[in-house]
Amino acid sequence: MITVLCIDDETDIRKLLVEELEDAGLNTLEAANGAEGLETILNAWPDIVICDVSMPVMNGHELLAEIQINHPEFSNTPFIMLTAMADKENTLAGLRGGADDYLTKPIDLDLLMAKISGCIMRIENNRKTGQGL
Known part of the structure; x- marks a missing residue:
């Protein structure tokens, strides 16, 4: 079964995401900031990560950079960023x-569930063919 990690410092948003994902039949994990998210990624190996950008301790951009640089085994894990900052520069940076x-x-x-469905389809296809994501 697919496991999705939801990282957001806003409890209400995180709980909404978890509820929506669980209603869709997915396993979920939660973290309140990037540092907790990194620990969860390293320990639980989620299939997909949904991550807020602006958070205390470690923001979403910092978490993604940490994964890409220091934990390449997770660099192909689908990573969807969420933000209230809709400007083009933040989108491009992510x-x-x-x-x-x-x-x-x-x-x-x-829209989020459609994007998650696309990620799941790629994950399942890669598992069938024996390829890593």
């Missing part, structure tokens, strides 16, 4: 840093 997608808040749950 995508250039290795994010697979970038969604703005308030979150369009239908």
Whole structure:
């Protein structure tokens, strides 16, 4: 079964994401900031990460850079960034840093679930063919 890690310092948003993902039949993990998220990634190996950009301790860009540089075994894990900052520069920074997608808040749950479905399809295809993601 697919496991999705939701990283957001806003408890209400994180709980909404978890509820939506669990209603779709997915396993979920939660973290309140990038540092907790990194620990969860290293210990639980989630299949997909949904991560807020602006958080205390370690923000989403810092977390993604940490994964890309120091934990290459996770560098192909689908990483969807969420942010209230809808400007082009933040979007480009996230995508250039290795994010697979970038969604703005308030979150369009239908759009998020469509993006998650695409990630799941790629993960399952890679598992069938024996390829890593």
